[in-house]
Amino acid sequence: MFLLDKTRIKICGITRLDDISDAIHAGADALGFVFYPPSPRYLKPEAAAPLIAAIPPFVTSVGLFVNASLEELQAVIKLAPIQLLQFHGDESPDECHRLASAVSRPFIRAFRVKPDTSAADLLECEAQYKAISPLFQGLLLDTFVDSFGGSGKVFDWSLIPKELAPRVVLSGGLSAQNATDAVVRVRPFAVDISSGVELSKGIKDVAKMRSFVHAVRLADNMPDS
Numbered sequence: 001m002f003l004l005d006k007t008r009i010k011i012c013g014i015t016r017l018d019d020i021s022d023a024i025h026a027g028a029d030a031l032g033f034v035f036y037p038p039s040p041r042y043l044k045p046e047a048a049a050p051l052i053a054a055i056p057p058f059v060t061s062v063g064l065f066v067n068a069s070l071e072e073l074q075a076v077i078k079l080a081p082i083q084l085l086q087f088h089g090d091e092s093p094d095e096c097h098r099l100a101s102a103v104s105r106p107f108i109r110a111f112r113v114k115p116d117t118s119a120a121d122l123l124e125c126e127a128q129y130k131a132i133s134p135l136f137q138g139l140l141l142d143t144f145v146d147s148f149g150g151s152g153k154v155f156d157w158s159l160i161p162k163e164l165a166p167r168v169v170l171s172g173g174l175s176a177q178n179a180t181d182a183v184v185r186v187r188p189f190a191v192d193i194s195s196g197v198e199l200s201k202g203i204k205d206v207a208k209m210r211s212f213v214h215a216v217r218l219a220d221n222m223p224d225s
């Protein structure tokens with residue numbers, strides 16, 4: 001199948017070794033691992049170590065943190081050398097740069113979108129992080145929830161400015177049922193999913209992962225809306 005363009009795919013909240021190969025063979029370009037203890041998808045660094053070790057080349061390992069200390073980051077990286085940081089809490093631009101610099105890793109910043117979030121808010125956030133750190137690689141746009149993320153809830157994609165869309169990771173409540181519509185409408189650089197490909201929190205469903213990738217690829221082969 002000839003692809004007009006290839007929307008990158010991150011599958012997040014991986015906790016099992018078998019889910020790694022299933023996700024990669026389904027078409028995931030990146031795998032997310034949650035290092036936030038209150039999450040039901042949380043992995044201790046020592047539990048993450050064999051999972052990260054099993055990831056082949058050309059698949060990005062992403063470590064997800066919420067207001068973590070440098071010591072917490074260092075403890076993860078020492079045992080599970082993830083390639084990309086995802087800051088999903090209330091970390092400031094300076095804090096993100098300080099942490100990412102200390103462990104010599106690039107990072108993406110989760111922006112948790114609320115109903116009153118404006119296009120200007122999103123563009124201003126990207127500009128702020130770009131100005132502060134060469135380690136910043138982009139925004140992941142997720143739905144604002146009190147538990148920080150992994151909610152399975154969508155936000156209003158029409159809030160995303162057209163000029164920003166090609167640089168963002170679209171996240172929040174995606175599934176095989178809405179992914180084609182989401183990608184055609186937004187045309188993001190990448191999509192990110194957790195709940196929509198699970199049997200239960202942290203337990204991925206290979207059939208749902210395959211269906212999700214297929215839905216994204218359908219959009220990749222459709223003309224813009």
Ligand SMILES: O=C(O)c1ccccc1NCC(=O)[C@H](O)[C@H](O)COP(=O)(O)O
Pocket residue numbers: 012013032034036039040041064066088142147148149150151152153171172173174192193194195196
């Ligand atoms: O996944 C979690 O449990 C989680 C907990 C706390 C902060 C962030 C979390 N996940 C971040 C992600 O990148 C998820 O993939 C993203 O929120 C989308 O999740 P979903 O809406 O379930 O697809």
